[in-house]
Amino acid sequence: MEGVKLLIAKDRSIPKEIKIYEAIVRRLSVNHPRKVEFENKLFRKRAGYKGEKELDYHITQINHSKFTILHDIRIPHNDTHFQIDTLFISNSLMIPIDSKYYAGTLEFHPEFNQMIQYLNGSEKVYPDPILQTKIQARQLKAFLKSHQFFSPPLEPLVAITNSQALIKNPTQNKEVSQRVFKSPGIFYKINPYLEKYQKEIISDQEIKKVVKLLLKKNNPYIPDLKILNLPYGELQKGVECPACNTIGMEKFHSLWGCKKCGHTSKDAHVAALKDYFLINGQSITNGQFRDFLGISSVHQARRMLSQLDLNISGEKKGRVYTPGKRFPLWD
Numbered sequence: 001m002e003g004v005k006l007l008i009a010k011d012r013s014i015p016k017e018i019k020i021y022e023a024i025v026r027r028l029s030v031n032h033p034r035k036v037e038f039e040n041k042l043f044r045k046r047a048g049y050k051g052e053k054e055l056d057y058h059i060t061q062i063n064h065s066k067f068t069i070l071h072d073i074r075i076p077h078n079d080t081h082f083q084i085d086t087l088f089i090s091n092s093l094m095i096p097i098d099s100k101y102y103a104g105t106l107e108f109h110p111e112f113n114q115m116i117q118y119l120n121g122s123e124k125v126y127p128d129p130i131l132q133t134k135i136q137a138r139q140l141k142a143f144l145k146s147h148q149f150f151s152p153p154l155e156p157l158v159a160i161t162n163s164q165a166l167i168k169n170p171t172q173n174k175e176v177s178q179r180v181f182k183s184p185g186i187f188y189k190i191n192p193y194l195e196k197y198q199k200e201i202i203s204d205q206e207i208k209k210v211v212k213l214l215l216k217k218n219n220p221y222i223p224d225l226k227i228l229n230l231p232y233g234e235l236q237k238g239v240e241c242p243a244c245n246t247i248g249m250e251k252f253h254s255l256w257g258c259k260k261c262g263h264t265s266k267d268a269h270v271a272a273l274k275d276y277f278l279i280n281g282q283s284i285t286n287g288q289f290r291d292f293l294g295i296s297s298v299h300q301a302r303r304m305l306s307q308l309d310l311n312i313s314g315e316k317k318g319r320v321y322t323p324g325k326r327f328p329l330w331d
């Protein structure tokens with residue numbers, strides 16, 4: 001319909017999980033027994049994100065003038081959340097796309113609700129991604145209904161974003177060939193649905209309202225720090241040198257100096273405070289700040305904290321600082 005142009009209503013940003021794992025990996029010493037575990041988590045998350053960015057690139061290559069696109073939404077619904085990696089909304093249909101960055105040979109068996117991955121000589125069973133994305137679509141529909149929106153037909157798709165993966169459909173299941181694709185093939189998967197559904201079900205105005213509602217309810221995933229069970233006491237404290245990445249810069253008057261490479265910085269402590277918030281949860285006291293950064297003066301610490309965009313609550317020794325709106329926590 002007229003009026004709806006290419007519109008990325010919500011862009012994709014680096015997942016918060018990646019930021020948190022980066023901080024943990026940075027603060028675990030080379031020989032720490034859990035270093036590899038977090039490096040692996042970080043590697044997997046980064047690979048998945050890279051796959052999604054590649055899919056985004058192929059999305060920009062198609063004529064999507066009919067669609068409004070939202071990336072990466074996570075909506076609370078019925079005591080749980082549903083997550084949609086990419087959502088296309090047009091006047092006549094909605095297409096939620098689930099992205100999977102799986103390596104190896106992927107055999108789809110939707111008749112048994114499973115997918116088998118063959119990789120490096122072993123096999124692993126996963127839930128059927130088509131079923132998963134159908135469940136997400138059903139949850140989206142129910143969510144919109146609960147907010148008095150009537151949704152157009154939903155046609156969920158599954159993107160296999162690892163270009164090295166080999167997709168197999170041994171039972172020649174129709175749904176697999178219709179709904180599963182490699183990123184470069186997105187146009188050819190979407191187009192048949194565009195041709196099938198041409199009747200306008202929702203107006204441009206209603207699309208705007210739906211987008212507004214989804215953006216308002218969006219609640220990005222943050223890993224539960226308690227479940228990660230971090231070895232807090234074993235994480236390296238101190239300010240990291242932005243030049244040589246050595247942790248343990250020292251404060252001389254208004255400057256941080258690196259003993260190893262001689263680099264100086266005025267604001268290297270901001271990154272350290274960010275790490276603290278990412279790893280320990282989003283609040284810090286003057287004492288915790290001094291302990292983590294290696295500062296002895298209460299007054300100096302208070303002055304430094306007051307110069308950052310932090311919210312303050314509590315009085316005197318019970319004073320707690322939390323990141324303010326402009327504090328660059330997720331940058």
Ligand SMILES: [Zn+2]
Binds near residue numbers: 258263
């Ligand atoms: Zn240095």
